[in-house]
Amino acid sequence: MLQLQNVHTYYGNIHALKGISLEINQGEIVTLIGSNGAGKSTTLRTISGITPPRTGQVLFEGKTLNSVPAHKIVSQGISQSPEGRRIFANLTVRENLEMGAFTRNDKAEIASDMDRVFELFPRLKERVAQRGGTLSGGEQQMLAIGRALMSRPRLLLLDEPSMGLAPVLVDLIFEIIQNINNQGTTILVVEQNALMALGIAHRAYVLQTGVIVKAGDAATLREDEDVQKAYLGME
Amino acid sequence: MAASQTPSSPQAAPLVPREPFLTKRRAFSIVGLIIFLGFFAIPIYQTILLEMWDSPRQLTQQIVIGLTKGTYIAVIALGYTLVYGILELINFAHGDLFMIGAFLSLIFISLFGLDPKTSSGITIFFSLLGILGLVMLCTAFLNAGIERFAYRPLRNAPRLAPLISAIGMSFVLQNVGIFLGDGLIWDKIADGLGSDAIGRVADAMGTQSVAPKNIPDLLPNGQVFFIPDSLKYTYKDLLVAVVSLGLLAGLYSFVRFTKLGKAIRATAQDRDAARLMGINADRTISVTFLIGGALGGAAGMIVGLYNGTALFSMGFTAGLLSFTAAVLGGIGNILGSALGGLLIGLILALSDQYIGTRWSNAVIFAILVLILLFRPTGLLGQEGGQKA
Ligand SMILES: Nc1ncnc2c1ncn2[C@@H]1O[C@H](COP(=O)(O)OP(=O)(O)OP(=O)(O)O)[C@@H](O)[C@H]1O
Ligand SMILES: [Mg+2]
Numbered sequence: 001m002l003q004l005q006n007v008h009t010y011y012g013n014i015h016a017l018k019g020i021s022l023e024i025n026q027g028e029i030v031t032l033i034g035s036n037g038a039g040k041s042t043t044l045r046t047i048s049g050i051t052p053p054r055t056g057q058v059l060f061e062g063k064t065l066n067s068v069p070a071h072k073i074v075s076q077g078i079s080q081s082p083e084g085r086r087i088f089a090n091l092t093v094r095e096n097l098e099m100g101a102f103t104r105n106d107k108a109e110i111a112s113d114m115d116r117v118f119e120l121f122p123r124l125k126e127r128v129a130q131r132g133g134t135l136s137g138g139e140q141q142m143l144a145i146g147r148a149l150m151s152r153p154r155l156l157l158l159d160e161p162s163m164g165l166a167p168v169l170v171d172l173i174f175e176i177i178q179n180i181n182n183q184g185t186t187i188l189v190v191e192q193n194a195l196m197a198l199g200i201a202h203r204a205y206v207l208q209t210g211v212i213v214k215a216g217d218a219a220t221l222r223e224d225e226d227v228q229k230a231y232l233g234m235e
Numbered sequence: 236m237a238a239s240q241t242p243s244s245p246q247a248a249p250l251v252p253r254e255p256f257l258t259k260r261r262a263f264s265i266v267g268l269i270i271f272l273g274f275f276a277i278p279i280y281q282t283i284l285l286e287m288w289d290s291p292r293q294l295t296q297q298i299v300i301g302l303t304k305g306t307y308i309a310v311i312a313l314g315y316t317l318v319y320g321i322l323e324l325i326n327f328a329h330g331d332l333f334m335i336g337a338f339l340s341l342i343f344i345s346l347f348g349l350d351p352k353t354s355s356g357i358t359i360f361f362s363l364l365g366i367l368g369l370v371m372l373c374t375a376f377l378n379a380g381i382e383r384f385a386y387r388p389l390r391n392a393p394r395l396a397p398l399i400s401a402i403g404m405s406f407v408l409q410n411v412g413i414f415l416g417d418g419l420i421w422d423k424i425a426d427g428l429g430s431d432a433i434g435r436v437a438d439a440m441g442t443q444s445v446a447p448k449n450i451p452d453l454l455p456n457g458q459v460f461f462i463p464d465s466l467k468y469t470y471k472d473l474l475v476a477v478v479s480l481g482l483l484a485g486l487y488s489f490v491r492f493t494k495l496g497k498a499i500r501a502t503a504q505d506r507d508a509a510r511l512m513g514i515n516a517d518r519t520i521s522v523t524f525l526i527g528g529a530l531g532g533a534a535g536m537i538v539g540l541y542n543g544t545a546l547f548s549m550g551f552t553a554g555l556l557s558f559t560a561a562v563l564g565g566i567g568n569i570l571g572s573a574l575g576g577l578l579i580g581l582i583l584a585l586s587d588q589y590i591g592t593r594w595s596n597a598v599i600f601a602i603l604v605l606i607l608l609f610r611p612t613g614l615l616g617q618e619g620g621q622k623a
Contacts, residue, residue, distance in 0.1 A: 050507055074513030086508035088501045099501050102494070103513035151513065
């Protein structure tokens, strides 16, 4: 479904991605793990067109996304819940969700999708008229994921969905991610919480300073000694 | 590991607790203020208050006129606030765009041959409506063009660069104003084309390009019947207030309720997040400049007709006043800026009457400083930067 072929991304002179190749198949949950500054967020930003690759190819369903501007990538079927949530603080919860559906014009369908988001996150429903900035961190995370779902993505990119959440909420969020996947959405999730991520993912890639150093079945990587040492906090 | 990071979303509520009301700095300012008021200002004050007390009619008159002027100051202020909200840029050229609006309306009025003595009321009404539309269209695209060619290339440059560019555009527009005000050039064009209409423009501009131009008094001067005789409030005043308030209400509903308006707010708050939603940030910024430009042009026409004059440097004064209004109310905040406009109009009228015209700018800035001292983000601006 999505392929990255030898992708190099720069921030000015900073070489953030140094030849990343990866693949995501329809229906999968794939996770990208790695330590701080490894380039996980940059990978997602590259896919979404916020920081386009300087060389290499990003292919979605066979078509290149390289020169497609960020705002046109959403309507191709890819949406992202970015790192740090990036909720529109002065827009209400409802308006935030409406912005998630910005590229769509089917009013009735949008309304039913919003209901679906409220089913996933009942907390949001109680707060529809509240400004996004006044939500708690966990609620903002739910809103960010819900907002990303509003474009009806076929591929959903999640950047650290569990960041800053209480353990109970982390479990809930991962459960919901699995739910979304069961309903047919392919997911690429970036996580600091590697243990949880490997628990729900089918496959995983390990990123280290802009290079993929390991790839494979999530279950296999979970047993991998290096991975356990570096990312699962096991000795 | 894992969830140990604190969220660092820039939109989150301010992490710094509100400072207590009476900080050392404020205590000093307050004491200073009291000393100042006690020794110097109270005598002045007293006379002013007595004068107000003496003639409630005069006071009411000033308040009504001040609020009326405030409505168009608010319209100009919104141009600053919209652009600041989305780009954090002070668009210095906005005041001069307003001036271009006044010049364009004089040009169209002359082209159409409108004359308070010979044209019928209906003709004048519909022509002015049409001209308003034309002027708004021209200044909208002018403003969007300025953004496209003078600001957008500097989008990722250090903050100072677009600011300097804006100051530059302000001068460019003033020169355009001088050029448009040159009757001799219009004369040549009129001769070349043998056009009477353009000849009328040449006459309206006169031979001195930098001199003030007279705009025909096309607005109805009759007294509004439901305002008591003792107050002077003409249909002209009423019209200015109604049109300005209409523009304010229209803009507010647009930004508040339409999809595009919400996209403008989203882009103002977080441009990259907006792009992730599929919002074309560049296009949204263009739309913002289109709207700001239309408002500026409309205000230029309103003020031009109201005061009966256009001058190439009128944008500087009006711009300063309106920018102050935007800051006073909370720049980036639409309701705040509108409120700021009304307040500035009011202060201006009262100060003109009771303190003296030449002190008015000083009074306005003194009040601005005072308010910013207590609310650094303006009256309705929120800490952490409320936008749009
Ligand atoms: N806007 C930027 N300008 C310059 N360098 C950047 C920028 N954003 C990221 N980088 C650099 O690119 C590299 C990869 O950053 P990235 O945000 O992708 O890391 P990450 O794997 O998501 O880390 P984390 O787990 O901390 O979120 C880092 O070295 C970072 O310093
Ligand atoms: Mg990251």
